[in-house]
Amino acid sequence: MAWSFGRRRSRPVTYLLGEPADPYPAQTPEAQRGRVLRITEIGEPVLHTPARTVERFSTPELARLVDDMFATMEVAEGVGLAAPQVGVDLRVFVYDLTDDHGDRHVGHVVNPVLEVDDDAVPETEEEGCLSVPGAYVPLARPGGATVRGVDQHGGPVQLTATGFLARCFVHEAQHLDGTLYWDHLSPELRADALRQRDEERADVLAGRRELAIELEKTPADYPERPAGGR
Structure with missing residues (x-):
């Protein structure tokens, strides 16, 4: 996945909300x-209900939400996280990923509006979701996408992406509409995803706990069985 920023640089670059931010x-x-x-799991109502529009900006509550989402995503070793995945029904997502060229893309988007590039060739890759821990299945996604929204202070944000970053934007923006990658799967792939989840969940959650402690964070508590009941 790459963004179009002109000629390739000789070393990787970090883009914060689309702008170079080195170091x-x-x-x-x-x-x-x-x-x-705690990251909510498939079956919990907050994941399957459209999130509310954020109406107040530059608030301590919104700043805390963004901070907590970044910390939670880091401990879960994810590349994107939507607010419903931490139990908050607001239209916010965060992302932190490295593309195929080694460039890093970091940021958050509030009230995102997603526009997929219908002219881009769809790409099928293994995709997972932090709300279905341990499960990865092949899924076709648009090869390009644009997200328009604002940051936590109400400043305009417009991000255009291809490849892996576009996949991330589509995945997270759809979370805010109550749609999971699960909803795009065939019955056979859903069954496979649940089988993987059942086999891997305990180890995945143990890894999140260990990484939280390593980072001197208080780990989140998870129930023994998925809270969503699936």
């Missing part, structure tokens, strides 16, 4: 400040 710390400032929250 940039390995751990985002938000993750340093944030708390680790």
Whole structure:
């Protein structure tokens, strides 16, 4: 996955909300400040209901949410996370991923509006979701996408992406409409995803706990069985 920023640079670049931001710390400032929250799991109502539009900006509550989402995503070793995945029904997502060229893309988007590039060739890759821990299945996604929204202070955001980053934007924006990657799967792939989840969940959650402790964070508590009941 790559963004179109002209000629390739000789070394990887970090893009913060689409703008070069070198140097940039390995751990985002938000993750340093944030708390680790429990990630909701498939079947929980907040994941399957459209999220509410954010109407107030530059608030301590919104800043804390963004910080906590970055910290939670880091501990879960994810590349994107939507607010419903931490139990909050607001239209916010965060992302932190490295593309195929080694460039890093970091940011958050509030009230995103997704536009897929219908002219881009769809790409089929293994895809997972932090709300279905341990499960990865092949899924076709648009090869390009644009997200328009604002940051937590109400400043305009417009991000255009291809490849892996586009996949991330589509995945997270759809979360805010109550749609999971699960909803795009055939019955056979759903069964396979649940089988993987059942086999891998305990190890995945143990890994999240260990990484939280390593980062001197309080780990989130998870029930023995998925809270969503599936």
